[in-house]
Amino acid sequence: MIKIENLSKVYGEGESKVIALDNISFEQKEQEKFIAIIGKSGSGKSTLLNIIGALEKATSGDVQIDSVNILALNEKERAVFRSKKIGYIFQAFYLESEFSVLENVELPLLIAGVNKKDREIKAKEYITKLGLESKIYEKVKNLSGGQKQRVAIARALVKEPSVLLADEPTGNLDSANGQEVMQILKKIAESGRTVLLVTHNIQDAQIADKIIELQDGKISN
Amino acid sequence: MKTKEALFLAKLNLTTSKKINRIIVFMLSVSMIIIIPVFVLWISVNVSINNKINSVPYMLYSQVQMKDYRIETANEDRKISGFENINKFENIDSKIVYERYNLPCSPQYYNVTMSVDGKKYDLSESVFSYNIIDIDKSSYNFPYNLNTIGDIFVDSCDASFDETGKKQVVLSQIVLDAFNLTSTDVYGNTISIYISSSHIEGYLCYEYKVVGIIKREISELYDESGSYMDSEIFFCSSNVYKDGNAVLKPTMTGQGYEYKYLNIEDKEMLNEEYMMLGIGSDIYAKDSYASTCIYLEESNYAILSSLITSLQNRGIYTENSTIYNNYKKLYDVSNILTFILGIVGGVSFIITLLYYYLNLKFSIYKRRHFLTIIRALGGQDCDIPKIHMLQSNILCAKAALIFAVIGGALCWLIKYVINAMISINQIPISITISPWIILASIITMIVIMFAITNLIALICSRKLSKQPIMSILKTQ
């Protein structure tokens, strides 16, 4: 469960000061598994997502995930937290194109210290779930954009995190591939995980249980 | 990340730049294949030389100016101490011991005067030139026919003290002939014989009373077996004076003589090498120096080298054909060789490291997003340097395997090449290359290589691991 209180994020100082998030508060309710964050470019969506994912620090406020105040954690604890709780899907994928699909997908398990046998089983399971079983030993550089995004999703899911963060996961995809990815995310939310989707596409957001709209760093709905 | 997993990832990372990694392994191997034999050679030559030098009592002949010292003979039985001292060196390769005698003795310029009761007599010209011709010829015929002008006089003045401590001398007819004197001119009188040349000045005897004349033929002297020994004994049994004061006195111990300094200042005053040898000097050796023979029971190349340098700096001639010079030749050759090859190896190692550094830096920059994703997915900051250090270790391990085998084999080969070269140059030493030295060198180089490449990996990857995750992911 995600609970945010008076969260603010300010970049820079003086002249170049940017208030990316301005005193945001919200609480995830039990039935709200799929939350979409929408807003114009520069409204603070990614910043919010990154703070929830412990990738970035906040300027002030409180962020509790499963009752852990992540802003109070030190660097090491944040890394452990990320490893245990969070899965990420980035718009730019950030896959290693020279690695195979399997090698990319098992990376989070590797980091978590899962042994080779178990991580292969797990990785293959999610690769199959995402329909990439025929590409399992293929290098990522040989895949299409849609396939790459599915590899990225498999990588985010393989650790079975309680919170999945997706920052414009369909931004680099055509609409068919985009639709497919949205369906996958929907299924994940239905399976009981929290999915936080950042998008500027209102249509994509429609399938979410809750939509948060950001405007100039504030929740506007 | 645990090491096992980090290693897995490091191996995986290496697969993304196989070609460059192969080049790095190749370059590391090549530079080490040059450096290791050079290192081994350098150590082995030094160890071999030092072992050799330390395994024999080392004798260094030098010739010391005796200008400031007045030397008087004062022994009756000269043979004893001379042989005693020479025997000390019997376990040295006889070639070395006698090498110096193969050098021609060249009495270029002697001026010997004899004063009888204050009246000075110069050396007769005829005897002088006669001797030069003869000496030049005979002195090549080592060892038994070696005689010089100095030898004649030394051998011809049998000086001693009588019971009351009065100085007395028995002169040979040869000496008298040399000065165109007759026995009646000198018998019962007090004489001094003074020898001076470009380098030596000293009294063969000083105010000695002539108590007898013996008739001896010059030829007899020339043929006298072991006459050079007599000359050695000359100084062994002599008193040494400076400014009219005795400073060094030989004392009889058992069969031989020992020198005794009359006070500590004397010790300082006298040439230290004269003190050390306790053997004696002769005045017939090359030019007109009194030869000293330095006997070092414990020695090494460094000590010898500095000793010789200090002697030479003081204008003291040292023999050119001693074992030391052979060592020096070998040492110099090996030093030049190791210097040149060392530079080649060192430069190629530095180039390799530079190449590795630049490639790693570039590769990390290129892969910064993925490497940061490792952190985003739960890797600790320190995992990034850790992975890169492991990568460098894998490359080093591959290189180490290659150069340990090839470099080690080369070391063995070099041993034969060097020893063949040495035997061509007739240097009486062989280089032993111990497998332990090879092993130690390989291990040393491996450690150095690992340390430096790890440092490079750390330097290249540390910055990235410290930057905020999002600040890197946000860059294009």
Ligand SMILES: Nc1ncnc2c1ncn2[C@@H]1O[C@H](COP(=O)(O)OP(=O)(O)O)[C@@H](O)[C@H]1O
């Ligand atoms: N590292 C940063 N330094 C300075 N300003 C930033 C930084 N990251 C984001 N911002 C600013 O914060 C605001 C919110 O950015 P972001 O959360 O990326 O918006 P969105 O994802 O909604 O497009 C923007 O005005 C952006 O320019």
Ligand SMILES: [Mg+2]
């Ligand atoms: Mg954004």
